[in-house]
Amino acid sequence: MTVSLLKISRMVKLGLRSLVGHKLRSFLTALGIIFGVSSVIAMLAIGEGASFEAREQIRAMGSTNIIVRSRKPDEPTTSKDANQHLSVYGLTYDDALRIQVLFPRVIVQVPARILSESLRRGQTQLQARIVGTVPWHLDRSAAALEVGRFLCPEDVTDVANVVVLGNSAVRELFPLVYPIGQTVQIGSQAFTVVGVTRAASGPRQGGANAPREDVHVAYIPVSAAVKRFGKILVKRGTGSFQMEQVELHELTLTTESNEAVLPVAEAVRGLLEHFHRKKDFEIVVPLRLLEQAEATKRIFNIVLGSIAAISLLVGGIGIMNIMLANVTERTREIGVRRALGATRPDIVLQFLAEAVLLSVVGGLLGVGLGIAIPAVVSHAAGLRTIVRTAFLVLAFGISVMTGIVFGLYPAVRAARLNPIDALRHE
Amino acid sequence: MNVSSPAREVIRLEGITKVYPMGGGSVAALRGVSLLFLAGEYVAIMGSSGSGKSTLLNLLGCLDTPTSGHYLLEGTDVAGMTDRQLSALRRSRFGFVFQSFNLIAQISVLENIEVPLFYQGRGRRECRERALALAAMVGLEHRVRHRPSELSGGQMQRVAIARALANDPSVILADEPTGNLDSKTGAEIMTTLDGLVEQGRTIILVTHEDAVAAHARRVIHLADGLVDRDEPRPGPHP
Numbered sequence: 001m002t003v004s005l006l007k008i009s010r011m012v013k014l015g016l017r018s019l020v021g022h023k024l025r026s027f028l029t030a031l032g033i034i035f036g037v038s039s040v041i042a043m044l045a046i047g048e049g050a051s052f053e054a055r056e057q058i059r060a061m062g063s064t065n066i067i068v069r070s071r072k073p074d075e076p077t078t079s080k081d082a083n084q085h086l087s088v089y090g091l092t093y094d095d096a097l098r099i100q101v102l103f104p105r106v107i108v109q110v111p112a113r114i115l116s117e118s119l120r121r122g123q124t125q126l127q128a129r130i131v132g133t134v135p136w137h138l139d140r141s142a143a144a145l146e147v148g149r150f151l152c153p154e155d156v157t158d159v160a161n162v163v164v165l166g167n168s169a170v171r172e173l174f175p176l177v178y179p180i181g182q183t184v185q186i187g188s189q190a191f192t193v194v195g196v197t198r199a200a201s202g203p204r205q206g207g208a209n210a211p212r213e214d215v216h217v218a219y220i221p222v223s224a225a226v227k228r229f230g231k232i233l234v235k236r237g238t239g240s241f242q243m244e245q246v247e248l249h250e251l252t253l254t255t256e257s258n259e260a261v262l263p264v265a266e267a268v269r270g271l272l273e274h275f276h277r278k279k280d281f282e283i284v285v286p287l288r289l290l291e292q293a294e295a296t297k298r299i300f301n302i303v304l305g306s307i308a309a310i311s312l313l314v315g316g317i318g319i320m321n322i323m324l325a326n327v328t329e330r331t332r333e334i335g336v337r338r339a340l341g342a343t344r345p346d347i348v349l350q351f352l353a354e355a356v357l358l359s360v361v362g363g364l365l366g367v368g369l370g371i372a373i374p375a376v377v378s379h380a381a382g383l384r385t386i387v388r389t390a391f392l393v394l395a396f397g398i399s400v401m402t403g404i405v406f407g408l409y410p411a412v413r414a415a416r417l418n419p420i421d422a423l424r425h426e
Numbered sequence: 427m428n429v430s431s432p433a434r435e436v437i438r439l440e441g442i443t444k445v446y447p448m449g450g451g452s453v454a455a456l457r458g459v460s461l462l463f464l465a466g467e468y469v470a471i472m473g474s475s476g477s478g479k480s481t482l483l484n485l486l487g488c489l490d491t492p493t494s495g496h497y498l499l500e501g502t503d504v505a506g507m508t509d510r511q512l513s514a515l516r517r518s519r520f521g522f523v524f525q526s527f528n529l530i531a532q533i534s535v536l537e538n539i540e541v542p543l544f545y546q547g548r549g550r551r552e553c554r555e556r557a558l559a560l561a562a563m564v565g566l567e568h569r570v571r572h573r574p575s576e577l578s579g580g581q582m583q584r585v586a587i588a589r590a591l592a593n594d595p596s597v598i599l600a601d602e603p604t605g606n607l608d609s610k611t612g613a614e615i616m617t618t619l620d621g622l623v624e625q626g627r628t629i630i631l632v633t634h635e636d637a638v639a640a641h642a643r644r645v646i647h648l649a650d651g652l653v654d655r656d657e658p659r660p661g662p663h664p
């Protein structure tokens with residue numbers, strides 16, 4: 001048998017007329033599909049938006065980065081002075097140094113500590129940015145060395161009271177004297193000047209109104225910054241208080257490539273575990289988080305898919321229900337059509353076309369609503385949503401499938417009737 | 427009808443029975459009917475209510491299958507036919523006219539007439555043109571856009587006749603075609619049917635009314651599922 005296009009177009013017309021003939025009933029039936037399709041699209045769009053945000057955040061951490069964080073160990077770590085409840089834990093600058101020495105191709109970024117202390121020599125006092133940092137800081141900053149030397153690893157390990165001054169500070173503090181070997185006061189501490197930097201010359205000057213980099217700078221070893229001006233965190237608990245001292249809160253290791261991330265992370269973990277008996281650090285690998293986010297997204301999609309399936313199932317049952325009623329109501333018509341020469345496939349086609357039409361119309365309206373809902377959610381709740389064409393195609397495709405699957409049984413039932421039994425039906 | 431040509435056999439029934447299961451037992455609507463119908467015959471089937479007239483007509487139209495016996499349509503036993511073949515017979519060989527018209531309410535008069543044409547697989551234009559011609563033939567060309575519910579009973583039955591003729595069938599089967607009509611309208615319908623016999627079609631109709639049977643040239647009386655009398659109608663023929 002050839003189901004000609006003509007036949008199909010006739011059946012579609014017929015189905016359309018039947019649906020239009022029962023507007024409210026058709027609309028209510030289609031509503032199940034409309035809600036099913038639109039909620040599927042909306043959920044997928046919200047899910048996609050959320051996972052996109054998550055991935056963006058993780059990507060912002062850098063996929064080639066490894067983040068090592070200090071972490072309070074589970075059992076209380078007692079310090080030298082247990083009475084004062086001072087707990088000392090976490091990463092140290094030695095750790096950072098060791099990693100930098102052992103993995104020369106990895107860039108170890110140590111967050112600089114900025115102190116709000118003043119620089120003083122004799123009667124001259126300056127407000128300056130006191131930067132506690134590491135020897136390799138200069139390589140990655142816009143500043144360059146003018147005279148003397150920058151901080152060296154020993155300065156950090158020895159917690160030396162040495163300082164490298166920016167040249168603007170030098171001009172203020174040492175207008176007449178050669179600064180190297182001189183002493184300046186930072187807060188109450190005396191520091192020896194070992195070098196002078198200048199802000200990198202070049203195309204940094206903006207227009208006349210550009211903010212001038214006239215803030216005075218001074219670099220000291222980060223260990224000195226912690227030890228001399230160190231931050232001791234005071235936490236007040238119930239009835240007692242506790243102090244914590246953490247030398248380094250966070251280290252960022254930048255590897256050369258995504259492939260290097262995991263091996264380096266493992267090696268760094270081994271190295272750190274060797275020096276940290278208590279587990280007082282954690283290693284976060286954004287790349288792995290990214291992979292986990294992808295996996296989570298996959299699970300999320302499966303769950304959403306199941307919800308989609310259920311909601312469309314409900315819509316499909318609605319279609320089946322109405323089509324069964326339809327077939328019963330129109331049994332006589334089926335009998336007449338059979339008497340006039342309709343074959344069983346003709347009858348199946350007629351009722352299937354009606355069911356599919358119902359799901360197509362419902363599906364299209366659902367797609368419309370499915371595009372609108374995420375837009376409203378984005379606008380109202382500020383959630384990021386992403387509607388992909390694939391979602392629309394998927395949801396619509398499923399709704400049409402639903403129409404076929406749930407329309408088939410009533411249609412076949414209609415066609416199975418004996419012509420004379422159908423004709424006699426009241 | 428050309429009297430000199432040898433009468434061609436259209437339908438032959440041999441020992442047809444039809445038994446309906448009913449509750450615990452069964453009802454024998456036909457209990458062994460053997461009949462022969464020739465091309466161009468005009469036959470009325472009469473009998474008291476429940477004698478099996480409708481059952482017989484439905485079997486003749488391949489709307490139902492006999493419990494036993496043979497039904498030969500132009501020499502071919504329809505018992506072995508598939509649903510597809512039977513559907514093809516119904517749409518091309520038979521035209522049905524029902525007591526209750528059986529027009530499809532949701533579609534227009536024209537579309538009702540088009541239904542058999544459509545199932546025959548004719549093109550859109552052809553369907554339309556032929557349906558219009560048929561509507562004109564029964565005098566309803568000005569009503570083709572109307573819904574069946576907007577027509578009178580007689581008009582509805584004329585639409586049904588036009589529809590029955592759509593695929594130019596050789597046999598017209600009519601179950602009490604005037605049963606729902608007043609006598610004047612009924613007479614008009616009968617005149618229309620008479621015209622079909624002139625075209626050489628076979629007409630088999632079921633009726634209670636002698637006035638209707640008077641149009642036929644052969645009257646078969648059924649009684650309790652059996653052929654009681656089968657005789658040419660006495661009196662002058664038109």
Ligand SMILES: Nc1ncnc2c1ncn2[C@@H]1O[C@H](COP(=O)(O)OP(=O)(O)OP(=O)(O)O)[C@@H](O)[C@H]1O
Nearest residue numbers: 446448453454455474475476477478479480481482
């Ligand atoms: N589908 C059916 N199921 C059971 N019994 C049936 C069925 N159709 C007909 N019968 C029975 O078969 C017998 C003949 O029915 P049929 O309809 O052929 O009578 P009829 O001669 O057309 O009567 P009427 O003049 O009242 O239309 C009746 O006894 C009827 O009850």
Ligand SMILES: [Mg+2]
Nearest residue numbers: 479480481601
């Ligand atoms: Mg009857």
